[in-house]
Amino acid sequence: MKFSTTAHYIAPADLTVAVNAAIALERPLLVKGEPGTGKTELARQVAQSLGMQMVEWSIKSTTRAQQGLYDYDAVSRLRDSQLGDPRVEDVSNYIRKGKLWQAFESDERVVLLIDEIDKADIEFPNDLLQELDKMEFHVYETGEMVRAKHRPVIIITSNNEKELPDAFLRRCFFHYIRFPDxxxxxxxxxxxxxxxxxxxxxxxxxxxxxxxxxxxxxxxxxxxxxxxxxxxxxxxxxxxxxxxxxxxxxxxxxxxxxxxxxxxxxxxxxxxxxxxxxx
Missing domain, CATH: 1.10.8 (Helicase, Ruva Protein; domain 3)
Known part of the structure; x- marks a missing residue:
């Protein structure tokens, strides 16, 4: 399983090496570079080159790490209980799967893009360390453990708007996309x-x-x-x-x-x- 330049994306030799090294090491590939240098498009082309589906998680300033796992809608459950809705008996009716959950439960290996991670709070990367390391997480409301069926190819992009924690950086393979000559x-x-x-x-x-x-x-x-x-x-x-x-x-x-x-x-x-x- 090797990534290479595609018909729609010119990947310099050092970028190709970085992608394939991250895949071999089974570590997230952290990609930095100027905005507009093709960081997000890289993930799409890796998915195309390797014949995989892509799960895209676009990070905003308000995004929390928990949202990548799942969201529990306690307000809707409370409202439904007041209305006597029988759905309240099953708490799973009020859990919305996040992008990591979607990638973990896929029957085939996927490319997981965590796009512009530096937009989020400084603690956001650290809050994902265990899940990205162990490829599993616990759903407290239902008591179930979600484990990845196949370890996704993880590509994380950053525009370098803020420094990322050292503990997070240690777990990634890093590549800086230089501006093309x-x-x-x-x-x-x-x-x-x-x-x-x-x-x-x-x-x-x-x-x-x-x-x-x-x-x-x-x-x-x-x-x-x-x-x-x-x-x-x-x-x-x-x-x-x-x-x-x-x-x-x-x-x-x-x-x-x-x-x-x-x-x-x-x-x-x-x-x-x-x-x-x-x-």
């Missing part, structure tokens, strides 16, 4: 836009990396954003000449696909103003 980016673009003309691609990528390297940029454009930008360039049938920038207009064409806040737009406007002043 131009050679890898060309392979990625070829997957999505195989018919793009070489001159347009060369001009666009040169400009894209120049924008990323601009000092003072608050949010660097990501892989997903350059793909959106290229899609717009093709839709508008723009030429390499159309993309040329000068001191009068430092903003790239269709810059809304690349620059996602007013500070960065203002930065390029100031650069244009300074260039005009030096003429």
């Amino acid at each position: 131009e050679a890898v980016m060309r392979q990625i673009v070829d997957v999505h836009f195989p018919q793009i003309k070489e001159r347009l691609l060369a001009t666009a990528l040169t400009q894209f990396y120049e924008i990323r390297d601009t000092q003072g940029l608050k949010k660097k454009p990501s892989t997903s954003e350059v793909l959106d930008w290229l899609k717009l360039l093709l839709a508008e049938d723009l030429t390499p000449e159309d993309l040329k920038r000068d001191g009068v207009n430092a903003l790239p064409k269709l810059h809304g696909a690349l620059l996602k806040n007013e500070q960065d737009v203002s930065l390029f406007e100031r650069l244009a103003f300074m260039a005009r002043g030096q003429r």
Whole structure:
């Protein structure tokens, strides 16, 4: 069982090694990297490459670890008991299975994605240590023990918004997805836009990396954003000449696909103003 680059996802060699190492070690793969570098998509492609179903648990700031196991709706049970509903005799009617439970009870091995774990409270990762280690948990309301039929392939993503606990990190295989260089980016673009003309691609990528390297940029454009930008360039049938920038207009064409806040737009406007002043 080996993961490799798929028809829709270019996985650098070091990322492929990391995925396969985590599978061999039967440890969660913790993936970090800039937003938009394909961390979430990696899990989908691993599932596709290995022929597995995927269970996705998207973490929010309000998510609790317990929700990944199950939720017990005591309020609904109390209300039903007041109404004389016979369902109250079976407490399991008020338990909703979480994503870990769904992954554990699957008859086939699945890929479990825990997406953006750093959004949750700092204690959230530690609260999952035992369940991810032992692949089991206890349901107190029913007294049953839920054990994984098959150990899932676990992929955990983080945007590095906050530090994760050391005890949690020790149990993971770690990989940082570096931002693609131009050679890898060309392979990625070829997957999505195989018919793009070489001159347009060369001009666009040169400009894209120049924008990323601009000092003072608050949010660097990501892989997903350059793909959106290229899609717009093709839709508008723009030429390499159309993309040329000068001191009068430092903003790239269709810059809304690349620059996602007013500070960065203002930065390029100031650069244009300074260039005009030096003429």
